[in-house]
Amino acid sequence: MSESFPKSQSPFLQINKSWRRLKKLNQDFQEQADISLDEAIVLCCLSQHCKCQGDVADETGLSITQASRVLSRLENKSLIHRSIGNDDKRKMIFTITPDGRQTLEIVTPLGASHFKI
Numbered sequence: 001m002s003e004s005f006p007k008s009q010s011p012f013l014q015i016n017k018s019w020r021r022l023k024k025l026n027q028d029f030q031e032q033a034d035i036s037l038d039e040a041i042v043l044c045c046l047s048q049h050c051k052c053q054g055d056v057a058d059e060t061g062l063s064i065t066q067a068s069r070v071l072s073r074l075e076n077k078s079l080i081h082r083s084i085g086n087d088d089k090r091k092m093i094f095t096i097t098p099d100g101r102q103t104l105e106i107v108t109p110l111g112a113s114h115f116k117i
Helices: 011-033 037-048 053-060 064-076 098-115
Strands: 080-084 092-096
Touching (some): 011 037, 037 053, 037 064, 037 092, 037 098, 053 064, 053 092, 064 092, 092 098
Antiparallel strands (some): 080 092
């Protein structure tokens, strides 16, 4: 037996509404900061505690491959810098550049305004 929902609260409509908000947020990020939603999420992650690709993947839910691609795009935009780890020379450490911090200052309030955080 299927559950009956008021039309405005149906699961499909709620998912669709969320999807549209995310698409609009991605569009606003592109227009105002030349950055995608995935790039903004990874940049925010790096601003907190994530420093290596594995941490970024774990924290964001991206696969290692997806995280690698996003990190490369951020590096190509000069928003992050890649360096070799001190303790483990096989590990790459990512840090945010001044341009990356400036981009964070743009995207943080945009993200908050889309979700009323």
